[in-house]
Amino acid sequence: MIFEQLFDTKSSTYTYIVSSGKSREALIIDPVIENTDKYLKVLKNLDLKLVKVIDTHIHADHISGLNELSKRTKCSKIMGEHSSSEVIDIHVKDNEKIKIENIELISIYTPGHTDCSYSFLMKDRVFTGDTLLINGIGRTDFQSGNSYDAYDSLFNKLLKLPEKTLVYPAHDYNGKKNSTIENEKKTNPKLRVSSAEEFTEMMNNINLEYPKMMDIAVPANIKGFTLDQVN
Ligand SMILES: [Fe+2]
16 A cells, blocks of 8 residues: 655645555545645655545635645545535535545545544554544634534544554644544543533633634635635
8 A cells, every 4th residue: 555644744634645545546635735736746756646626625724625636636635525615526424434546435424623524544543533532622613613523423433443543644743644443532631521521511611712723724724715716
């Protein structure tokens, strides 16, 4: 399998390029628009053809490269069915299969950070978007976020995956590249709660700053901006 984890320093976003390696089809998850050329270069160097692009949710901290990549490669644009993006080709529901040659991802609806957040399970690993981060979780106070939904997504869905499952989030701010479900259960301070009520109380008292890019990124991601619309 070919598995590339690329990092955007400005937004601390992780982008993933996946291919079976046996075939030449590739899939990309959570691309950042400014890095489009970089992704295309990696794909070219690996002799891969991009066929699908997925955003785990409508991002508020960067403009997605989803539509630009699709414009340049004709790949299909995929998001969950609750996405408000106006440029999506394939909307997936919970527990649907997304296939490229020799690779299969299963969608898991994990709302809470946003109401459109999905995670994607691929054999031994799960792409968790901002639902589950390494040693943290995504905030729930914007974009139709809901802490009760986040609790359910975390405790009743993601943490129920096999303990050895590798966790690959959409961001990390501390230089960590991945984790495991087991490790997050043991060490993630946001998961040390005993009920949805306790979790909600914790989330209500987090006091984070207003997201700097939100008023630019969210409308751009709903419209599906391409590079010519970004200054
Ligand atoms: Fe997010």
